[in-house]
Amino acid sequence: MKTMIALGLVMLSLLLLVALRRTDGSPHPVAVGKPASAQSQQMFKVAHTRRAASHALTATQQAQPGDAILPAVVDAELDPDLRSQALERVVESIPDADLPAVLDSLANDVIPEAAELRQLLVRRWAERDAPAVAAWTSQMPESAARRAALEQVAIAWANTDLAAAAGWVRALPEGDSKQAATQAVAYEAARTEPAAALELASALPPTRERDDLLVHAVSQWAAADPAAAVAWALGIPELPARERVLAAAAIARAEQDGASAATLAAQALRAGDEQDRTVVAIVQRWAQNSPLAAASWVSEFPDLPSRDTAVQSLLAVWTARDADVANHWLQGLSAGSLRDVGMAAYAEAIADRDRVGAIAGQNPVPIPELMVPTGVR
């Protein structure tokens, strides 16, 4: 009986969403001053729709207690934030024991709200019993719905039992869904076990998405164990991916060991955009701890645009922290492009500091209006 009630609530919610969408798919108007005629009609239309939904709610509440979600569902149709909140309430209203039946009932529903609701329900179920929902997904045909469901299971399971989640994705039949689930487990693993994340990622085909994952995982590993991360990255067969990942490793270690990061960037990366980005990122980080050492490195760069950017980044950080020492270093440079660019960056940093200093405290900012979780945009 409870299952029937839950199913009834879900289906009624979805029907209302569909009906409202067909009636009025426009966003919630924000009334400013006296509304124009067209706006008045629009607002009336919305109000009429809400009244109809309220009547439906009343009938639902009489027959099926325990749910006050439908007014929110009405609002949700008018604003994506509220729609998400309303769907969350629908999810919360369904007893755990009814999740499989509700999911089955939504299996062939193609409206977007049903798809989003399916994902939320799968996620909730997976957070309570990931093996069970993993087994349930095995009956789903390969589709966007299966892919989305597997991703939600993967995320939830990886955060409760990473080893089991990794074993599950490895055993999945080949296809898009398996790749999406593998990627999802790997991203969650990267936070605390980047080596495990990379092992999973290695099974993925070489795509931009896989490379983004490799970069992400190696970045985390390099912050904790740079030697191991770099050694692993050097084994990537595809050159563009290898360079992206090595660049990420160099940047991740720059804060703790700028010199090693600099050496890695110089030796492992070819001249070009990737190396330029990496060099500047290293300088940004190195300058926070050892600006003189970073400055010494920058001064050895060839006279290229990337050197100018590196000098500007160096001086922005250095001047904010110790303008006198930064200026002293600049004064010691020989005349030329490096000195000119450095002086200009120094002057800009001083001007910005002075600008902020001149207005600070003179224009007190009131405490911002409280940010409230509404659909008002």
Place this chain on the structure above:
Amino acid sequence: MGEDSAAPYNWTWNNVAAGNYSLTARVVYDAGSSLDSSPVNLAVTLTSTNLPAPWQTADIGSGIAVGSASVSNGTYSVKGAGNLSGMADNFRFVYQTLTGDGEIRANLQSLQNTGPNGCIGVMMRESLASGAKYNLIGVSTVGRYRLQNRASTGANSTAAAGGGATAPNIWLRLVRSGSSISIYTSTDGGNWAQVTSVPVTMATNIYLGLAVASGTTNTLNTAAFGNVTVVP
């Protein structure tokens, strides 16, 4: 588009404009009979940009009009479509990496009104995946402050609305320190008011940058950011 009558039957497509395309190959045989392949969808993005290192830019997510970003005299012009809501995002991101603690601040100098669902601001994001955790302080494209986040990968994002915001007097700032992110706004870039501070569990190395979502999949919103400062 083109054809080739000799093996190995290839053809090169040059000077392709950025955008989304659907390609079909057709074989013509036996003097007039033909057979079409299944369509292949692909997105062409511009990889060249004049953004200074270490900035990069990309459309996060899929299925939106291709965005872009450029810089001129310190002003970053960012064009983006898409939405920052629900369980996965699609939007234009101009980003660089953040290691551990750090901050980003920027002055949102102008934006377009592309309807009520757009959102523009500064963001800290755990990864470039569309369902990644993130925190954002920004404004809606109709001019109200927006505080948004996704606390768990693949979960719904949550949002809160604040008071009215009028460009160019919109200054936005995110500061990560330890396991929290502090969020500030200002009208002049010198006097900052803390909106809130939230506990965050993201990886050590994440991304920060400028986010532009027009609120629709096929319309670009052009936003201009100045005084962009990053401490990575």
